[in-house]
Amino acid sequence: MNQKKELREQMILRRKLLSPSYMAESSQRISKNLTQASFYIHADMILFYMAFRNEVNVGLAMEEAWKTGKKVVLPRVNPKERTMSCYQVESFAELKPGSYGILEPPADPEKEVHPAELSLVVVPGVAFDHQGYRLGYGGGYYDRFFSQYPSCLRVGVAYPEQIVETVYPESHDQPLNYLVTSQGIFNF
Ligand SMILES: Nc1nc2c(c(=O)[nH]1)N(C=O)[C@@H](CNc1ccc(C(=O)N[C@@H](CCC(=O)O)C(=O)O)cc1)CN2
Numbered sequence: 001m002n003q004k005k006e007l008r009e010q011m012i013l014r015r016k017l018l019s020p021s022y023m024a025e026s027s028q029r030i031s032k033n034l035t036q037a038s039f040y041i042h043a044d045m046i047l048f049y050m051a052f053r054n055e056v057n058v059g060l061a062m063e064e065a066w067k068t069g070k071k072v073v074l075p076r077v078n079p080k081e082r083t084m085s086c087y088q089v090e091s092f093a094e095l096k097p098g099s100y101g102i103l104e105p106p107a108d109p110e111k112e113v114h115p116a117e118l119s120l121v122v123v124p125g126v127a128f129d130h131q132g133y134r135l136g137y138g139g140g141y142y143d144r145f146f147s148q149y150p151s152c153l154r155v156g157v158a159y160p161e162q163i164v165e166t167v168y169p170e171s172h173d174q175p176l177n178y179l180v181t182s183q184g185i186f187n188f
């Protein structure tokens with residue numbers, strides 16, 4: 001547990017040291033690699049995330065998804081229960097800062113999507129390992145989400161600097177199917 005906490009702090013620090021131009025360029029390459037992958041091409045409803053604190057910015061992939069007629073979905077978090085609900089979005093202009101300052105869609109019941117309908121989930125993270133495990137901010141949001149809805153394909157996105165030998169997975173940690181980096185794609 002302490003190993004996990006130390007790795008989280010170390011990896012957040014490492015990510016803070018990346019330059020804005022490096023992150024922008026890598027994020028573009030990651031978005032491009034993602035949108036060229038067959039699992040993305042075949043997906044019609046995709047849960048993305050809005051980057052905060054130096055995370056990989058997948059905005060370019062979201063724009064590509066809108067252009068090609070895919071349904072773009074974003075989460076709203078419920079910090080009390082540590083759960084996420086999903087809403088379809090049509091543009092970045094609809095979003096407003098929510099919990100943790102992360103941009104979120106409005107809670108419009110007509111736009112709510114049942115997570116079982118998602119064909120692909122793009123997952124942020126602090127660190128990723130060679131077995132397909134990820135380390136987040138410790139809220140357990142994605143682990144809880146995937147244990148409840150195990151059928152959607154999970155794809156992590158990372159700068160190569162975020163990949164480590166192991167993130168010390170625990171029994172509740174839900175592994176990814178793929179990890180997309182600026183240098184290529186891992187299949188677990
Ligand atoms: N862009 C993005 N959206 C996301 C996630 C993410 O990792 N990235 N999440 C993925 O889970 C969820 C939000 N999870 C979060 C969990 C904790 C903190 C946070 O600020 N934690 C404090 C510690 C607070 C505490 O210990 O109670 C901190 O890090 O300072 C932020 C986001 C849902 N949306």
Ligand SMILES: Nc1ncnc2c1ncn2[C@@H]1O[C@H](COP(=O)(O)OP(=O)(O)OP(=O)(O)O)[C@@H](O)[C@H]1O
Nearest residue numbers: 134135136137138139140141142143144147172173
């Ligand atoms: N399926 C689950 N049901 C209930 N609690 C869970 C579940 N998965 C994880 N948790 C709890 O959530 C907490 C955080 O888990 P963990 O440290 O793995 O989060 P994380 O993967 O870093 O965060 P996140 O998924 O939010 O990015 C743990 O205390 C864990 O017990």
